[in-house]
Amino acid sequence: MEIHTCLASHVAAFNFTRDDLLRLKQRFPRITLGIHQNHADLLEAAGTAECILTWEFEKAWYPGFPNLKTILTPAAGSDWVAADPAGRVRLIHGTFHGPLLAESLLGAILFMNRRMPGMIRNFERREWDRNIQKDCRLLANQTVVIIGLGRIGGECARLLKSFGATVIGIKRDAQRLPMPLPDVDVRPVAELETTLPEADHVVVILPGGADTDRILNESRLGMCRQGAFVYNFGRGNAVASEDLAKVSDHIGGAFLDVVDQEPLAPDSPLWSLDNLMITPHSSCIYREYRAAFVDQVAAHLGRWLDRPTQSGR
Amino acid sequence: MEIHTCLASHVAAFNFTRDDLLRLKQRFPRITLGIHQNHADLLEAAGTAECILTWEFEKAWYPGFPNLKTILTPAAGSDWVAADPAGRVRLIHGTFHGPLLAESLLGAILFMNRRMPGMIRNFERREWDRNIQKDCRLLANQTVVIIGLGRIGGECARLLKSFGATVIGIKRDAQRLPMPLPDVDVRPVAELETTLPEADHVVVILPGGADTDRILNESRLGMCRQGAFVYNFGRGNAVASEDLAKVSDHIGGAFLDVVDQEPLAPDSPLWSLDNLMITPHSSCIYREYRAAFVDQVAAHLGRWLDRPTQSGR
Numbered sequence: 001m002e003i004h005t006c007l008a009s010h011v012a013a014f015n016f017t018r019d020d021l022l023r024l025k026q027r028f029p030r031i032t033l034g035i036h037q038n039h040a041d042l043l044e045a046a047g048t049a050e051c052i053l054t055w056e057f058e059k060a061w062y063p064g065f066p067n068l069k070t071i072l073t074p075a076a077g078s079d080w081v082a083a084d085p086a087g088r089v090r091l092i093h094g095t096f097h098g099p100l101l102a103e104s105l106l107g108a109i110l111f112m113n114r115r116m117p118g119m120i121r122n123f124e125r126r127e128w129d130r131n132i133q134k135d136c137r138l139l140a141n142q143t144v145v146i147i148g149l150g151r152i153g154g155e156c157a158r159l160l161k162s163f164g165a166t167v168i169g170i171k172r173d174a175q176r177l178p179m180p181l182p183d184v185d186v187r188p189v190a191e192l193e194t195t196l197p198e199a200d201h202v203v204v205i206l207p208g209g210a211d212t213d214r215i216l217n218e219s220r221l222g223m224c225r226q227g228a229f230v231y232n233f234g235r236g237n238a239v240a241s242e243d244l245a246k247v248s249d250h251i252g253g254a255f256l257d258v259v260d261q262e263p264l265a266p267d268s269p270l271w272s273l274d275n276l277m278i279t280p281h282s283s284c285i286y287r288e289y290r291a292a293f294v295d296q297v298a299a300h301l302g303r304w305l306d307r308p309t310q311s312g313r
Numbered sequence: 314m315e316i317h318t319c320l321a322s323h324v325a326a327f328n329f330t331r332d333d334l335l336r337l338k339q340r341f342p343r344i345t346l347g348i349h350q351n352h353a354d355l356l357e358a359a360g361t362a363e364c365i366l367t368w369e370f371e372k373a374w375y376p377g378f379p380n381l382k383t384i385l386t387p388a389a390g391s392d393w394v395a396a397d398p399a400g401r402v403r404l405i406h407g408t409f410h411g412p413l414l415a416e417s418l419l420g421a422i423l424f425m426n427r428r429m430p431g432m433i434r435n436f437e438r439r440e441w442d443r444n445i446q447k448d449c450r451l452l453a454n455q456t457v458v459i460i461g462l463g464r465i466g467g468e469c470a471r472l473l474k475s476f477g478a479t480v481i482g483i484k485r486d487a488q489r490l491p492m493p494l495p496d497v498d499v500r501p502v503a504e505l506e507t508t509l510p511e512a513d514h515v516v517v518i519l520p521g522g523a524d525t526d527r528i529l530n531e532s533r534l535g536m537c538r539q540g541a542f543v544y545n546f547g548r549g550n551a552v553a554s555e556d557l558a559k560v561s562d563h564i565g566g567a568f569l570d571v572v573d574q575e576p577l578a579p580d581s582p583l584w585s586l587d588n589l590m591i592t593p594h595s596s597c598i599y600r601e602y603r604a605a606f607v608d609q610v611a612a613h614l615g616r617w618l619d620r621p622t623q624s625g626r
Contacts, residue, residue, distance in 0.1 A: 011443045011444065012447040013443075013444075013446070099451060100451065103423065103452060104427060106423060107424065107426070107429075110416065110419060110424075111420065111423075111424065113420070114417060116424070116429075119592055120433060123584075123590060123591055126577075128575070128576030128593040130324045130595055130598065131324065131325050131326075133595050133599075134324075134325040134598060136599050136600065137599060137600050137601060138416055139416060140412065141601065159475065162472065162475030162476075163416065163472070163475075263441030264441060266439045271436075277436060278436055279436075280435075280442060280443045281443065282443050282446050285443065285446045285447060285449060286446075286449050286450060286451055287448060287449065287450050288451055288454065
């Protein structure tokens with residue numbers, strides 16, 4: 001099998017090295033592996049590539065790749081690799097993000113729950129105010145609503161259950177769970193608006209796509225409890241900056257790992273809202289990221305290749 | 314039984330209200346309950362008090378309380394209620410802090426693990442730097458050493474195990490665990506120095522007392538791995554500010570909920586160290602705090618009082 005990669009990135013955690021990728025060659029010595037640093041080099045391999053590992057792939061490129069059967073991309077969201085308009089090439093997204101994102105999300109929930117924006121202001125003023133956290137409650141006595149209960153949302157739900165939180169998941173197909181989630185109350189999207197008033201924390205983990213644009217708009221944010229905390233850890237299209245700015249006095253605060261325009265413009269009103277924290281789409285930035293994707297690719301190759309020679313192991 | 318309370322506090326979370334305490338009278342209608350706002354009022358009840366619930370009690374007061382059998386104090390640490398020099402009065406500390414402190418500690422560990430001091434500086438400069446967290450690793454691939462594995466340390470260990478972390482506990486009597494901790498490696502204090510180099514995160518949760526003064530001194534902090542994170546969530550005497558300041562280039566950072574002088578002086582060098590966060594001894598500040606102590610007192614009363622009348626329930 002002829003595999004070509006285009007997995008360079010200016011983000012260190014996502015910049016696959018030669019060593020990262022050569023693990024595939026060691027594990028499956030019979031593959032042909034072309035490691036490319038940019039799109040131009042990748043496109044030169046169009047005639048012979050059977051499998052591509054890439055961050056990006058444009059719709060217009062497909063006709064030029066007659067032998068291409070599969071694209072694997074590390075991303076969990078649907079924004080950087082276009083689907084094959086002819087429906088011939090199979091596109092496989094990363095499925096390893098759950099444990100990484102869940103740990104980041106728990107950090108964000110505990111950050112907001114423990115009133116860290118106010119605690120940090122206090123710290124920066126060198127003050128000793130023991131009443132900023134007086135309304136804090138244990139997660140065990142709170143309800144978290146997760147909008148988007150795929151593999152990633154499922155891992156988040158599981159970790160939240162370790163804290164004893166009540167977890168409600170909103171899922172398009174509430175009958176098809178990504179994993180067993182025995183103590184999670186799963187509801188269809190039609191129940192989103194009646195569910196929002198139950199939440200102390202509203203977590204959005206959606207993969208992007210026009211059908212989820214502004215799913216948490218001003219009106220729905222207004223349905224949340226006074227003081228509820230909002231998190232966006234999926235894609236920025238789901239929660240518009242302008243909607244969030246309008247409800248900033250109603251909600252308790254927000255922790256956004258993604259925003260509707262990335263990088264967020266320095267003059268965005270979001271930066272100056274109280275009780276808001278923004279991280280630069282970094283919820284999966286862990287040293288484990290690259291190895292986790294290579295492991296996923298290896299698992300697929302193991303299934304596809306007939307009796308792979310294991311001598312290189 | 315004649316019970317007197319002195320549980321006012323300028324910290325809202327710790328300021329027991331009349332309603333908090335009247336729950337005891339409702340549960341045990343036969344008790345006599347005196348609710349006092351200050352020490353002078355408490356001392357007026359010295360002649361008849363059999364049980365006292367208080368934040369503070371001085372050694373010199375004991376002889377004046379001839380009928381006193383028990384003091385219950387919400388604090389987990391040993392600093393505010395003196396032991397009875399005559400050994401007659403039983404002192405019972407709060408035992409309910411574990412779930413509260415564990416959640417705060419996890420927030421602190423995720424805060425440091427996700428490089429939040431640097432992320433917050435970046436946020437305040439309205440920048441979008443996706444490389445600050447490039448060396449982050451999952452807790453599942455890290456080792457946390459907990460110095461002080463009592464009830465509170467045990468709850469912290471359990472919650473850390475939900476993240477898959479390797480947890481090592483240092484305990485004076487490594488044979489006597491506060492609860493079943495099947496996956497925790499418990500070691501005696503004599504192994505502290507050989508254990509420190511294994512830790513990615515060093516958590517101190519000791520109750521105070523001269524025998525733990527500066528247990529994590531400059532020399533031992535130097536034995537920690539380059540880049541290890543340090544947490545003090547017990548009492549400030551265990552980690553001296555001057556020791557921490559000296560190793561600030563060696564460790565990765567510190568999150569202190571307690572310091573050796575509280576409130577921390579505005580001119581302390583700690584405030585200006587990089588990668589340091591300080592909270593004002595607030596790890597147990599939750600709305601659940603007061604009810605949890607009243608529940609603990611009620612459990613004791615239920616055992617002590619013969620056939621308590623339950624009609625008031």
